[in-house]
Amino acid sequence: MLDTLDMRLLSALQKNAHLTAQELGDVLNLSPSQAGRRRQRLEADGYIEGYVARLDAQKLGLSVQAFIQVQLGTHGPEQAQKFATLISTRAEIVSAWTLTGDADYLLRAYCDDLNALNRLIHEVLLPHAAVSRVQSQIVMDQLKRDAPLPT
Numbered sequence: 001m002l003d004t005l006d007m008r009l010l011s012a013l014q015k016n017a018h019l020t021a022q023e024l025g026d027v028l029n030l031s032p033s034q035a036g037r038r039r040q041r042l043e044a045d046g047y048i049e050g051y052v053a054r055l056d057a058q059k060l061g062l063s064v065q066a067f068i069q070v071q072l073g074t075h076g077p078e079q080a081q082k083f084a085t086l087i088s089t090r091a092e093i094v095s096a097w098t099l100t101g102d103a104d105y106l107l108r109a110y111c112d113d114l115n116a117l118n119r120l121i122h123e124v125l126l127p128h129a130a131v132s133r134v135q136s137q138i139v140m141d142q143l144k145r146d147a148p149l150p151t
Contacts, residue, residue: 002047005030007151009038014148017051020024054146064117065139068104070125073132083130086131092120103135114138 002010005028012019012027019027021036028035042048057065072079087107088095095108111117117136125134 006042006047009035010042011148011151013039013048014151051064057110061112064111064114065142066109066111066117067137067139068107068121068125068135069099069135070105070107070131070132071102071133072104072130074130076102077132081118083128086124086128090120090124092116 008028009024012024016084021032021039024030024035024039025032026037030038032117051075057063070083072083083105086098087105090109092109092111093107094110097106099106109117109120111120117138121134121136125131
């Protein structure tokens with residue numbers, strides 16, 4: 001069970017994962033050792049899954065961001081596993097969800113350019129035996145960056 005100090009700690013780390021135990025202690029009005037132990041407990045309990053650097057896609061030359069809806073023609077554990085394996089091997093697909101509704105999957109992809117997105121759709125996704133339909137939406141502008149989870 002999380003208390004208010006845990007929630008404040010999680011909120012602070014989502015804003016800046018580089019906070020030292022001293023800085024966390026200052027934010028939480030705790031000693032550095034207490035703040036450090038709380039962070040370690042939250043890591044051990046799985047509330048904190050890891051720490052990552054947020055990169056600038058444009059500066060890396062990834063000028064196209066797209067959401068891709070995929071509908072399977074055949075459903076079953078084997079088809080789902082084969083499709084999951086396929087998307088897990090593609091670096092340009094940065095996240096994937098299973099959905100209710102018309103589409104079975106929603107993929108988020110970053111590509112160098114439109115040709116790369118076209119190749120991903122027509123040479124990777126559509127040829128998969130279980131895929132019956134692919135629909136993509138190209139992101140024109142991202143109004144809000146991926147935000148921290150509400151705490």
